[in-house]
Amino acid sequence: DSALPSVMDFPLQAAVVEALSNDESWNSGFISVYETLATDFLYGDPNNLVIFPDNHDMSRIFTQLGHDKDKWNMAMTLLLTTRGIPQVFYGTEILMGNEGSEDHGIIRSDFPGGWPSDNDKNAFTGHGLTDDERWAQQRVKGLLQLRKSHPLQFKGLLKHFAPENGVYTYIREANLDSASGADKSNTNQSDKILVILNKKPVDLPLSKYAEVLSTHQTLTRVSDGITFKTTDTLSLPAMSASVFIVQ
Numbered sequence: 001d002s003a004l005p006s007v008m009d010f011p012l013q014a015a016v017v018e019a020l021s022n023d024e025s026w027n028s029g030f031i032s033v034y035e036t037l038a039t040d041f042l043y044g045d046p047n048n049l050v051i052f053p054d055n056h057d058m059s060r061i062f063t064q065l066g067h068d069k070d071k072w073n074m075a076m077t078l079l080l081t082t083r084g085i086p087q088v089f090y091g092t093e094i095l096m097g098n099e100g101s102e103d104h105g106i107i108r109s110d111f112p113g114g115w116p117s118d119n120d121k122n123a124f125t126g127h128g129l130t131d132d133e134r135w136a137q138q139r140v141k142g143l144l145q146l147r148k149s150h151p152l153q154f155k156g157l158l159k160h161f162a163p164e165n166g167v168y169t170y171i172r173e174a175n176l177d178s179a180s181g182a183d184k185s186n187t188n189q190s191d192k193i194l195v196i197l198n199k200k201p202v203d204l205p206l207s208k209y210a211e212v213l214s215t216h217q218t219l220t221r222v223s224d225g226i227t228f229k230t231t232d233t234l235s236l237p238a239m240s241a242s243v244f245i246v247q
Contacts, residue, residue, distance in 0.1 A: 219247075
C-alpha cells in the first residue's frame, strides 16, 4: 500500500503509442489500449491517474509517432477524452518534436514566444506558426474546452467497445448516482461524449452502439458542429478521431 492518491499512467502512454504504430490484428493495434483500460480494476481510482502523451524524459509524442499529424491527432484526442487527469507537456500542442536526436536538451527545447528575441515565431500570439501548428493548437484548445463544459462526463464513467476492423469506440457519461447536489444542477448532465477512432475509411452504423445511445436523439461533432441522428450511419475517413456530444 503506497498510500499515493495518484500515479503517472505510463502503461497507457505506451499502449497508445503501440496502438498507433502497429497494424490492426487480434493482438495488436487498438487492442493494446482496450486491454490496458480493462485492467483499471487494479487501481483504487482510475479517474485519479495522471495520463500524458509525453514528458520531459522521453521523445515528444509527435516524434514517437513518426511526425504523422493524423496519428498525433488520434493520440491527443484519446488522451484528452479518456479517464484520468491529462497532463500536456509544453509544446506538444504545437507539434514540437525531436527528430533525429534523443538528447534531452533537444526534447526540452525552448517554447517559441514570450521573449523579446522571439520575433520569427511566437506560439502565444500565433505569429510564425505553420498551418499544421495552428491546427494542432486549436485542436487541443477545443478538446480542453469540451472537458471544461462537460465536467461531470469527464469525472464519470467510461464504457468502451472492443476494437473491430480498426475502429475503437468509447463513451463518457456522468455518474449521476455519485454526483453531488451542486453537480446535478449542471444543464449538460444528461449529455454523453462519444469518441470514435478509426484507421481505415468506414461506414459505421450507430445502431451498433444502441446500448449507450438509445435514450438520445442527436450527435453533434465537436470539430465542425455538424449534427447527426443516433440512428444514422457515419461515413468516417481513414485515420480520423471524431468526438461527438450526444444529446
